[in-house]
Amino acid sequence: MNQKIIEQSLCVKNLHVKIDQLELAKGMSFDLHPGEVTVIIGPNGTGKSTLLKTLFGDINRQQGDICFGETSLNKKWLSKWRKHFGYMPQDIHLDIELSVLEVVLLGQLDALSLRLNESMVSEALYALEQIGLLHLADRPVNALSGGQCQMILFAQAMMRKPSILMLDEPVSALDLHFQQVLLDHLDRKTKENRWISLMVLHDLNLAAQYADKLLVVKDGLIVSHGAPKTVLTPELVKDVYGVDAEVTVDGQGIPFIRTRRSSYKQEPDNVKTKLKKETGVSSVF
Numbered sequence: 548m549n550q551k552i553i554e555q556s557l558c559v560k561n562l563h564v565k566i567d568q569l570e571l572a573k574g575m576s577f578d579l580h581p582g583e584v585t586v587i588i589g590p591n592g593t594g595k596s597t598l599l600k601t602l603f604g605d606i607n608r609q610q611g612d613i614c615f616g617e618t619s620l621n622k623k624w625l626s627k628w629r630k631h632f633g634y635m636p637q638d639i640h641l642d643i644e645l646s647v648l649e650v651v652l653l654g655q656l657d658a659l660s661l662r663l664n665e666s667m668v669s670e671a672l673y674a675l676e677q678i679g680l681l682h683l684a685d686r687p688v689n690a691l692s693g694g695q696c697q698m699i700l701f702a703q704a705m706m707r708k709p710s711i712l713m714l715d716e717p718v719s720a721l722d723l724h725f726q727q728v729l730l731d732h733l734d735r736k737t738k739e740n741r742w743i744s745l746m747v748l749h750d751l752n753l754a755a756q757y758a759d760k761l762l763v764v765k766d767g768l769i770v771s772h773g774a775p776k777t778v779l780t781p782e783l784v785k786d787v788y789g790v791d792a793e794v795t796v797d798g799q800g801i802p803f804i805r806t807r808r809s810s811y812k813q814e815p816d817n818v819k820t821k822l823k824k825e826t827g828v829s830s831v832f
């Protein structure tokens with residue numbers, strides 16, 4: 548008899564988050580589904596990291612429900628809630644005296660607290676091999692470059708085999724090659740394992756390429772939520788970032804955003820001469 552697997556979504560309803568006097572979520576509601584990569588985009592300081600921290604239970608909400616299937620986020624059962632998650636926060640510095648392999652193994656912390664076995668080590672080594680960093684296994688993490696650290700933390704987050712994987716600007720320190728390795732890997736694993744993947748990116752073209760859904764946030768509100776080709780329009784880019792952009796769609800239906808360089812106006816010579824005469828200095832701007 549075929550057993551039907553019941554898939555659970557992450558559901559956020561009427562979320563309100565306030566830090567000091569800043570209202571970073573003003574009644575946000577959205578659902579995230581298994582097998583989909585959702586990318587959060589939005590201006591600096593608008594509350595993208597705060598949203599991830601709130602979903603993880605690091606920041607308290609004022610109001611609203613956060614549920615994963617039948618379970619809801621509740622401070623009393625925080626460690627149980629967090630077992631569903633793999634979470635890679637922004638800008639983590641690995642200033643600890645552990646090897647790369649040990650840091651990746653920490654992704655299986657719950658299991659490790661029982662016992663470390665050979666299959667866990669093999670799995671961690673395999674994870675490193677898959678992202679092309681097996682040669683770093685014995686290196687101390689505090690001697691790695693920023694980009695290498697980012698890749699190792701990604702491997703660690705995946706080792707948790709999470710139902711929900713959250714990555715905060717995971718490619719900010721990565722070169723073109725490793726951006727592709729990480730994002731391809733994330734996409735494939737999300738689909739194979741039916742994870743709910745949620746990440747913050749600033750690069751709209753990477754977001755357009757890798758997101759099944761975009762979640763656009765600004766001023767504590769969800770401005771738009773849907774497939775990149777419906778969400779990413781010149782109007783949205785202007786509204787959210789105040790930037791003029793051309794948006795074209797390629798043969799695969801993936802939008803491509805091209806911003807225009809702001810026009811640079813040089814001061815006319817007579818203004819420069821007048822300024823020098825009056826102040827004795829040349830304009831440096």
Ligand SMILES: Nc1ncnc2c1ncn2[C@@H]1O[C@H](COP(=O)(O)OP(=O)(O)OP(=O)(O)O)[C@@H](O)[C@H]1O
Pocket residue numbers: 566567569571589590591592593594595596597598
């Ligand atoms: N613990 C805190 N105490 C005080 N203010 C905070 C705290 N955490 C975040 N903030 C403020 O909340 C706002 C949103 O921060 P957050 O890091 O969530 O934004 P973001 O959208 O992720 O920004 P960026 O794109 O620049 O990384 C910022 O103004 C930040 O200074």
